[in-house]
C-alpha cells in the first residue's frame with residue numbers, strides 16, 4: 001500500500017506532466033507549495049482546491065474548502081450528540097435549551113454547506 005507521501009509525489013508528478021505550474025505560494029493549511037491547474041489553485045498535499053481571496057487578509061486565504069469540510073464534520077457530530085441528549089431529556093427547560101442549540105447548529109450547517117458550494121462552484 002502506498003504511503004501518503006507517495007500519493008503526494010504521484011499527484012505532483014501527474015500534475016506537472018499535465019502542464020500544472022508549481023507556484024511560490026504556500027498552502028494555508030500544510031504550507032506545501034501550491035499548483036496552478038487549469039487556472040485553479042490546488043494543494044496536492046491536502047488534495048484540495050485552495051481559494052485565494054484577492055485583496056483580503058490571511059483569514060480569507062485560510063478559509064478553504066478543506067476548513068469548511070472540517071467545520072461540516074464537527075457540526076454533524078455535534079448535531080448527533082445533541083439529538084441523542086434531546087432523546088433522553090425529560091426536563092422541559094433542558095429540552096428547550098437543547099432544541100435551541102440544535103436549531104443554531106442546523107442553521108450553521110446550512111450556511112457551511114452553502115459557503116462550500118459557493119467556493120467549489
Ligand SMILES: [Zn+2]
Nearest residue numbers: 027030043046
Ligand atoms: Zn495543503
